[in-house]
Amino acid sequence: MSEYYYELTIKPKSHYEQFLDLLEVLTNNAIEELDGTLIARSEDDLTNVEFGINEFAKRLDTSCETSCVKKENQDWIKNYQQSVKSAEIGKFYIRPSWEEKKDGSIDIIIDPALSFGSGHHETTASCILAIEQFVKEKSTVLDVGCGSGILSIAAAKLGCAVDICDTDDVCIKDTKDNFKLNSVNFNDSWIGSANNAKKKYDVVIANIVADVLVMIHKDLKKCLNDDGILIVSGILDKHLDRVLRKFEDLNKLEVIHKNEWVTIVFSK
Numbered sequence: 644m645s646e647y648y649y650e651l652t653i654k655p656k657s658h659y660e661q662f663l664d665l666l667e668v669l670t671n672n673a674i675e676e677l678d679g680t681l682i683a684r685s686e687d688d689l690t691n692v693e694f695g696i697n698e699f700a701k702r703l704d705t706s707c708e709t710s711c712v713k714k715e716n717q718d719w720i721k722n723y724q725q726s727v728k729s730a731e732i733g734k735f736y737i738r739p740s741w742e743e744k745k746d747g748s749i750d751i752i753i754d755p756a757l758s759f760g761s762g763h764h765e766t767t768a769s770c771i772l773a774i775e776q777f778v779k780e781k782s783t784v785l786d787v788g789c790g791s792g793i794l795s796i797a798a799a800k801l802g803c804a805v806d807i808c809d810t811d812d813v814c815i816k817d818t819k820d821n822f823k824l825n826s827v828n829f830n831d832s833w834i835g836s837a838n839n840a841k842k843k844y845d846v847v848i849a850n851i852v853a854d855v856l857v858m859i860h861k862d863l864k865k866c867l868n869d870d871g872i873l874i875v876s877g878i879l880d881k882h883l884d885r886v887l888r889k890f891e892d893l894n895k896l897e898v899i900h901k902n903e904w905v906t907i908v909f910s911k
């Protein structure tokens with residue numbers, strides 16, 4: 644990548660299409676069209692093209708405003724990568740693949756993608772803290788609404804046997820990719836929700852939203868072992884009581900507040 648690029652701006656008074664055609668031929672680059680203005684950018688010097696355009700305007704007996712400015716090039720990929728931050732949550736360190744791992748922390752790699760779950764949202768962070776505190780090695784875990792898979796990857800890294808489900812097929816694909824990226828395994832996966840579970844689990848985690856938790860509360864409890872742990876999140880504090888009412892037959896072990904978001908840990 645060169646240190647500089649040239650930006651040629653042309654605002655024709657008339658014959659817009661002819662100027663566009665000529666600019667395309669002369670620059671062989673993508674042209675930006677903005678309210679009657681044509682903008683070409685190139686790492687090649689465009690001052691000769693500007694001269695040609697002005698000669699063309701004279702031939703057409705019209706005029707156009709032009710400017711050709713030399714600008715500093717940006718490393719857009721590096722700029723973007725610098726905007727994606729790692730997150731340290733308890734003993735876990737969640738990072739994009741281009742960042743270094745942190746010694747002494749449990750490493751989780753999540754690259755930016757469509758699925759929710761980078762570790763920066765309050766609900767994800769609180770669920771990870773709850774997993775660290777309440778989930779024991781070798782537990783069987785169901786991650787309902789796995790998103791990026793971040794929570795089930797955390798559980799897998801603690802030595803749990805995990806199953807994943809999400810109503811969105813893109814999340815299932817992203818989670819599978821992220822398991823590979825993190826060199827951990829899951830057992831079973833399906834597109835759908837807790838009502839499709841074929842067995843009971845030691846731990847069920849559902850970071851969804853209050854309305855959905857209320858809607859699927861029976862399914863979540865149904866796939867929980869007798870002494871199982873249920874972690875629910877995605878609850879805005881104004882909806883907390885409504886969610887609590889649906890789980891009052893369970894023991895409330897912990898309520899984690901982070902800004903306006905609440906995560907609850909129950910035991911059966």
Ligand SMILES: C[S@@+](CC[C@H](N)C(=O)[O-])C[C@H]1O[C@@H](n2cnc3c(N)ncnc32)[C@H](O)[C@@H]1O
Nearest residue numbers: 759760767788789790809810811814836850851
């Ligand atoms: C807030 S994201 C949580 C992602 C990830 N588990 C985390 O904690 O960062 C909620 C996820 O739940 C999924 N979802 C929504 N309704 C669902 C339902 N009824 N059953 C299962 N998953 C659902 C969404 O597709 C989304 O991926």
